[in-house]
Each structure stands twice: as C-alpha cells, then as structure tokens.
Amino acid sequence: MLKHDRSELDYGQLVKKARRLGPGSGPKLKLALLADVSTQHLTPLLRVLFASNGVDVEIYEAGFDTVEVESLDPNSGLYAFGPQVIVILQSIMKLKSNFYQGQEDRRSFAQAKAGAIEAVWSAIRVRSTAVIVQSTFVLPYERTSGNFGRVTGDSLLDSVEELNREICRHASQHPSVLINDVDYLAAWVGRGHFLDEKLWCLAKSFCALKYLPQVAQNIVDISLASLGRSVKCVVLDLDNTIWGGIIGDDGLEGIVLGELDEDGVFRSFQSFLKELSARGIILAVCSKNDEAVAREVFQKHPGMVLREEDIAVFIANWDDKAANLRRIRDTLNIGFDSMVFLDDSPFERNLVRQLVPEIIVPELPEDPALYVRALSELNLFETASQSSLDAGRAALYKDQQKREVESKKFATLDQYLESLQTTAHCQRFESATLGRVAQLIQRSNQFNLTTRRYSEAECKMMMEDRDRYFPFTISVHDRFGDFGLINVVILRLKPNEGVLEIDTFLMSCRVLQRGVEQLAMNKILDFARTGAYQCVLGQFIPTAKNMMVKSFFEQFGFRQTATSPEGATHWRMETADYVPRKVFISEQCGDGAM
Amino acid sequence: MLHTEIHQKLTSVFRDVFDNPALEISEATTAKDVEGWDSITHVNLIVAVEEAFGTSFTTKDVKGLTNVGDLIRLIAKRSA
Known part of the structure; x- marks a missing residue:
C-alpha cells in the first residue's frame, strides 16, 4: 500500500530501483505468476514494490501462456515451488482471438470461458492451498456495429x-480466490492509453509499460491484504476536513455543511466514510477542539451524515496530535501501520508523518471535492475478507468504553469479571464460522503465538481432518454486548507419540484479561486428558508485533525445552501436571458444542 | 533535427535506461556491445526513446532495427 501519493509508481524509476535491490528482509512470500502475457517486465516491479512494503518476495514465473498446463499438471514447476499466492494474469488479446474464432456460439462464450477459468482454480485447489489472485479482463474498445453493438448483446x-461479472460471481463462491480488477485500473487511466497493441506485438506486454506499475501495485495490495495487512482504522480531523470552516470560530450555524454545503461536497465525503465504517473500518476523531463543541456538531447538525455512534474513539482536545494518535491506537489495540490519518492541513500531515512514521498519511488535494477520488486512487482499503462482524465493530468498541467505566466501580478484578456475566461458546471449526476464522488468522498480529496465516481452504481441510486436527473457536458475549468469535486454537493430534501440539493460538485483542485464554487452555488440557495424550507442546514464534505473548506458556506453567536459532521457543506441559485456571465465564452449550 | 543532436540526446536516454552514466554509443553500436541490452531492456529502450523524442514508431520500424545508426535514422525520419 502506498503511503502518500502515486508519484512512486514511475516505471523507469522502479526499474532502476529493482536493479539496485539488495538482499531481501522481512517476512517471506512465495508468489507464482501464471500468465498468457509476458511477465518479464512485471517481476522487477513486483520485487521493488514488495520490498518497499517490507516483504521479501520470491517469484516463480511460469512459461508464457501456460496457465492451464501448469495448474493441471501435478508435477509442474508451480507445485514444486509451493507458492502462497498464485497470480493469474490474462489478457484481452488472447481472449479476443478466442472470441473471433468461435463464430457459432457467441452467446455462450462468456459462460464457457468463466467455466474454464473456474476449472483452473479447482485444479489448483486440489494441489495447493495458495491464495489465487485472478485478473479481470480489460474491456475492449473495438466495435463492429458502433453504438448499435450494445443492443445486439453478442x-x-x-x-x-459478462465474463468479468461471471468471474467475480464464481470468485465469491471460492473462499481463497481474490480478484485483481485490472479493468478498473485500465478504466482509471483510459483503456485507450492502458492497452498497447505495439508492445503486445513486440513483447507480448500486458499493457503500456507506463501503467505496469499500477498492475504490480494492485497485486501487492491484494497479497498484503491476504496476509492480513490492511487498514483497520481511519482517523479524522474535523475542521475543513469533514466539514468546511472551523467550528470554534464559525459556530454550528456557520460551518459549511448541509444547507451551506451547496454542492454536497462534505456530504459525499462523509457518506464515503460512513460506507467504510459499514464495511468494518473503525472511524476515530482526532481534532484540535473543545470536546463538547466538536461533539455538538455530531449531535445536532442536520447536515451531518456521520453521527456520534459511528465514531469509535472521539478525541478532541488541545494536546499534541502524536499523543492523541497514540491514545487512539492504545484504545483500539491495533498497530499504527493499520491506521490512516486524514487531515486537510499539509502542515499537520507532515508533522504526523514525522512524529509517527508508521501511520499512513495520504496527500489530500486542496479541493475537498477531490478527497474521495484521491483516497480511491491510493487503494487504501484493500481487504481479503469480509465478515458480518465487521459491520458492528464501532458498537463493539463503544461497549468497551462502557465496560471500562464499570470496571472502576469494583474493588477487585475478580468481582468485576464476575459482574460482567460473560458467556462463552466453544466449538470445533464449522462451515458457518470458517470465514471469520480465516479473517482472524489473517489479521491477528499481537495475541498470536505462531502467526501462521492459514487460508480459508486450509482451515476447511483441518476442519474435515478429524484424525489429525482439533481446531476450535471460542465466541463470547457479556451483559454489555457481543464480542463474537474471538479465539482460534488449532491442535495437531499425534496420538502415537502421546503428544498434543498447539499449532495455533490466537485471540482478538479486544478481549484481553477476561479469562478467555485461561478458558481455552483449560479446554486444551481437558482435551489432552480425555484423549490420553501424555503431554501438550507449544511454540512461540516471535514477530515484530507479538511480544505481548512472549511469556504466555510460562504463565501457564509450561517448561521451556528449546530455543531455535531464529528465536522461537518450545514449551512442554505434562498433562497430569496442569492446574486448571479459575475463570469467570459460564459455558453455553448448543449445536456443535465440544 | 541533426544527427549529432539526436546522437547526443540518444546517449542520455541510453545512459538512463542502462543505468550507466559513462556509456558511449556510436552508429555501429549493437545490442552485443552494451551490457544489459537484452530483449527486456530493448523494450524499455524503445519506449524511453519514443517518450524522449515525442514520437512513435511502428512495429515494423522497431523490428527492422539492427544498430544505433538505424535508430538514429529512424528518429530523424519520424520526427521530421
């Protein structure tokens, strides 16, 4: 994801950077490129753009036009490579000649082609759990009946x-197929500029070289989202950002909003923000204002699209912005690199970039009518999954604020926890929860012992393989609200060795210190006891973000047995030695309970 | 545009594309003589030359090139 603007996407500059690229660092990603175009100009761009996002990418380039062959042959280089992401890039050029050759069945062309593409996905799925990134087709500009061609339908x-629509429809039914909408990119710059027939003839190039960086960046965005790197929160300035004018000076009747916002500029911008919130992006306010004055606009101004309940954290004061942003981060328990800060003032933007370099601060144009356009061009809000829980997220964080107020009334933590009347529901993975499970696996960074990013297809495989896995989830609610599914544990069963291995243990950070991890560990040991496993093994793999769980196993009385050269620690607990932890959570039984 | 002017401007395009500030080219220079001049950079070169000279070659033009001299003559013809 780009931090500021698109000027970084200059083809010539990127090619030079690629030449000077040193050895990679950061997390590794194995990416395979299958294409019916030449990919030699694309790979250097991918290398540079992944590197500038801190990912050490290894790329497998399949031969020209071998999409079907590589995916259908179990012994192909593709499968030997073992990719985590498979990018399928297909050009309108080849499609066009297919279309013109098949004179007789024009009307079924799209259906047949979509079926063939889906068959490739299915072939891959049999042999690989990689995320598949399928391109759309750039719409052609050639026409043989002029405008009238729209009427004939063939x-x-x-x-x-029709084919693009079908590809997207099929993708919605395949959990780990993501769409690379190259037609959107082409439409943005104009398809006549994007497609380049001469470069196709000379080098089988996908598009004009000038726009190849946009294609590469799109692949990077999608891959990062599938690894769980996506924007979770948008922090808003208020004055001259979501309304015109300064509320402290102009007052409720004077700011440009509603009636005074004649062209609806701020209404459109707020509607876009509200839409982001509806799909799970948390909105926060960080403004230099008196809190009561700022809140009054949200409460009383008829022109406001955003209301107080849309804002998960509302900070209006005269403290410095960096301190306020830190408070927002701490309340939400997310990383700065998943936060976007929007402010109309170039001064404030630069200040925030300097004080908090990890945070994403896009350049905003001077004219607020162009805000939505600028944000869309940067593609800041790429995501790899969407669950129904997303929508209620602002409410969740508000419940959290109520709980914090309540917690101050009790003398001891135990008393408080008891008063919350928390109820948990533990169950093995099931089809209905797989989407949410995969999302948590992709997104959780902090309370995550091993940070293994399994795809939805892999989760499904573990769900079905009862001999080798016991994968379960915990969902929680209390008297203030519903947290939903917040804990994922995957146990590997090795009955012959008498060993139960904790492959994955992760939690959403909004339920810390509630006893959920204790409940989960009690469950694991119960399972070990019933299944006559002598011991439970655990592993902690350190990352830049999960230091909060460094001593997790130690706290439960596990004994450390080894440290790997990379810093991972290995832990062991004899099943007989475990002392069950006291929890203030009652268990709800229901369908699929363990 | 004079051939010497084209030669001068073309040299700077070559230096930029092949990332070599000391690169010298003559009319007789071919792909063999320049480090890194493969089929991939050839496409980069053609696109960069078109952009620098504000001109556009045909597919046939590009396929007919054998050395830098051909390229200079082509630029002269297309930007005439």
Whole structure:
C-alpha cells in the first residue's frame, strides 16, 4: 500500500530501483505468476514494490501462456515451488482471438470461458492451498456495429463484460480466490492509453509499460491484504476536513455543511466514510477542539451524515496530535501501520508523518471535492475478507468504553469479571464460522503465538481432518454486548507419540484479561486428558508485533525445552501436571458444542 | 533535427535506461556491445526513446532495427 501519493509508481524509476535491490528482509512470500502475457517486465516491479512494503518476495514465473498446463499438471514447476499466492494474469488479446474464432456460439462464450477459468482454480485447489489472485479482463474498445453493438448483446464488449461479472460471481463462491480488477485500473487511466497493441506485438506486454506499475501495485495490495495487512482504522480531523470552516470560530450555524454545503461536497465525503465504517473500518476523531463543541456538531447538525455512534474513539482536545494518535491506537489495540490519518492541513500531515512514521498519511488535494477520488486512487482499503462482524465493530468498541467505566466501580478484578456475566461458546471449526476464522488468522498480529496465516481452504481441510486436527473457536458475549468469535486454537493430534501440539493460538485483542485464554487452555488440557495424550507442546514464534505473548506458556506453567536459532521457543506441559485456571465465564452449550 | 543532436540526446536516454552514466554509443553500436541490452531492456529502450523524442514508431520500424545508426535514422525520419 502506498503511503502518500502515486508519484512512486514511475516505471523507469522502479526499474532502476529493482536493479539496485539488495538482499531481501522481512517476512517471506512465495508468489507464482501464471500468465498468457509476458511477465518479464512485471517481476522487477513486483520485487521493488514488495520490498518497499517490507516483504521479501520470491517469484516463480511460469512459461508464457501456460496457465492451464501448469495448474493441471501435478508435477509442474508451480507445485514444486509451493507458492502462497498464485497470480493469474490474462489478457484481452488472447481472449479476443478466442472470441473471433468461435463464430457459432457467441452467446455462450462468456459462460464457457468463466467455466474454464473456474476449472483452473479447482485444479489448483486440489494441489495447493495458495491464495489465487485472478485478473479481470480489460474491456475492449473495438466495435463492429458502433453504438448499435450494445443492443445486439453478442458483441465482444458485451461478452467480456459478462465474463468479468461471471468471474467475480464464481470468485465469491471460492473462499481463497481474490480478484485483481485490472479493468478498473485500465478504466482509471483510459483503456485507450492502458492497452498497447505495439508492445503486445513486440513483447507480448500486458499493457503500456507506463501503467505496469499500477498492475504490480494492485497485486501487492491484494497479497498484503491476504496476509492480513490492511487498514483497520481511519482517523479524522474535523475542521475543513469533514466539514468546511472551523467550528470554534464559525459556530454550528456557520460551518459549511448541509444547507451551506451547496454542492454536497462534505456530504459525499462523509457518506464515503460512513460506507467504510459499514464495511468494518473503525472511524476515530482526532481534532484540535473543545470536546463538547466538536461533539455538538455530531449531535445536532442536520447536515451531518456521520453521527456520534459511528465514531469509535472521539478525541478532541488541545494536546499534541502524536499523543492523541497514540491514545487512539492504545484504545483500539491495533498497530499504527493499520491506521490512516486524514487531515486537510499539509502542515499537520507532515508533522504526523514525522512524529509517527508508521501511520499512513495520504496527500489530500486542496479541493475537498477531490478527497474521495484521491483516497480511491491510493487503494487504501484493500481487504481479503469480509465478515458480518465487521459491520458492528464501532458498537463493539463503544461497549468497551462502557465496560471500562464499570470496571472502576469494583474493588477487585475478580468481582468485576464476575459482574460482567460473560458467556462463552466453544466449538470445533464449522462451515458457518470458517470465514471469520480465516479473517482472524489473517489479521491477528499481537495475541498470536505462531502467526501462521492459514487460508480459508486450509482451515476447511483441518476442519474435515478429524484424525489429525482439533481446531476450535471460542465466541463470547457479556451483559454489555457481543464480542463474537474471538479465539482460534488449532491442535495437531499425534496420538502415537502421546503428544498434543498447539499449532495455533490466537485471540482478538479486544478481549484481553477476561479469562478467555485461561478458558481455552483449560479446554486444551481437558482435551489432552480425555484423549490420553501424555503431554501438550507449544511454540512461540516471535514477530515484530507479538511480544505481548512472549511469556504466555510460562504463565501457564509450561517448561521451556528449546530455543531455535531464529528465536522461537518450545514449551512442554505434562498433562497430569496442569492446574486448571479459575475463570469467570459460564459455558453455553448448543449445536456443535465440544 | 541533426544527427549529432539526436546522437547526443540518444546517449542520455541510453545512459538512463542502462543505468550507466559513462556509456558511449556510436552508429555501429549493437545490442552485443552494451551490457544489459537484452530483449527486456530493448523494450524499455524503445519506449524511453519514443517518450524522449515525442514520437512513435511502428512495429515494423522497431523490428527492422539492427544498430544505433538505424535508430538514429529512424528518429530523424519520424520526427521530421
């Protein structure tokens, strides 16, 4: 994801940078490219753009036009490579000749082609759990009946439009297929500029070289999102950002909003923000204002689209912005690198970039009518999954604020926990929860012992393989609200060795210190006892973000047995030695309970 | 545009594309003589030359090139 603007996407500059790229650092990613175009100009761009996002990418380039062959042959280089992400890039050029060759069945062309693409995904799925990134087709501009071609319904343009829709529809039914909407990129710059027939003839190039960086960046964005790197929170300035004018000076009647916002500029911007919130991005306010004055706009101004309940954390004071941003981060328990800060003032933007370099601070144009356009161009809000829980997130964080107020009334933590009347539901993975499970696996960074990013397809495999896995989840609610599914544990069963291995243990950070991890550990040991496993093994793999769980196993009385050269620690607990932890959580039994 | 002017401007395009500030080219220079001039950088070079000279070659133009001299003559013809 780009931090500021698109000027970094200059083809010539990126090629130079690629030449000077040193040895990689950061997390590794194995990415395979299958294409019916030449990929030699694309790979250096991918290397540079992944590196500038802190990912050490290893790329497998399949031969020209071998999408089907590589995916269908179990002994192909593709599978030997063992990719985590498979990018399928297909060009309108080849599609076009297919279309013109098949004279007789024009009307079924899109359906047949979509079926063939889906067959490739299925072939891959049998042999690999990689995330598949499928391109759309750039809509062609050639037409043989002029405008009238839209009426006949069997033109090339119609067929490609239908094909794109079909690809996306099929993708919605395959959990680990993501769409690389290259037609969107082409439409943004104009398809006539994007497609380059001469470069196709000379080098089988996907598009004009000038726009190849956008294609590479899109692949990087999608891959990062599938690794759980996505924006979780947008922090808003208020004055001259979500309304015109300064509330402290202009007052409720004077700010540009509603009636005074004649062209609806701020209404459109707020509607876009509200839409982000509806799909799970947390909105926060960070403004230099008196809190009561700032809140009054949200409460009383009829022109406001955003209301107080849309804002999860509201900070308006005269402290410095960096301190306020830190408070927002701490309340939400997320990393700065998943926060976007929007402010109309170039001065404030630069200040924040200097004080908090990890935070994403996009350049905003001077004209607020162009805010949405600027944010869309940066593609800041790429995501790899969406669950119903997303939508209620602002409410969740508000419940959290109520709990904090309540916690101050009790003398001891135990008393407080008891008063919350927390109820938990533990169950093995099931189809209905897989989406949320995969999302947590992709997104959780802090309370995550091993940070293994399994795809939804891999989770499904573990769900079904009862001999080798016991994967379970815990969902929690209390008298203030519903947390939903917040804990994922994957146990590997090795009955012959008498060993139960904790492969994955992760939790959403919004339920810390509630006894959920204790409950989960009690469950694990119960399971070990019933299954006659002599011991439980655990592992802690350190990352830049999970230091909070460094002593996790120690706290439960596990004994450390080894440290690997990379710093991972190995732990062991004899099943008979475990002392069950006291928890203030009652268990709810229901369908699929353990 | 004079051939000497084209030669001068073309040299700076070559230096930029091949990332070599000391690179010298003559009319007789071919891909063999320049480090890193493969089929991939050839495409980068053609696109960079078109952009620098504000001109556009045909596919046939590009396929007919054998050395830098051809390229200079082509630029002269297309930007005439």
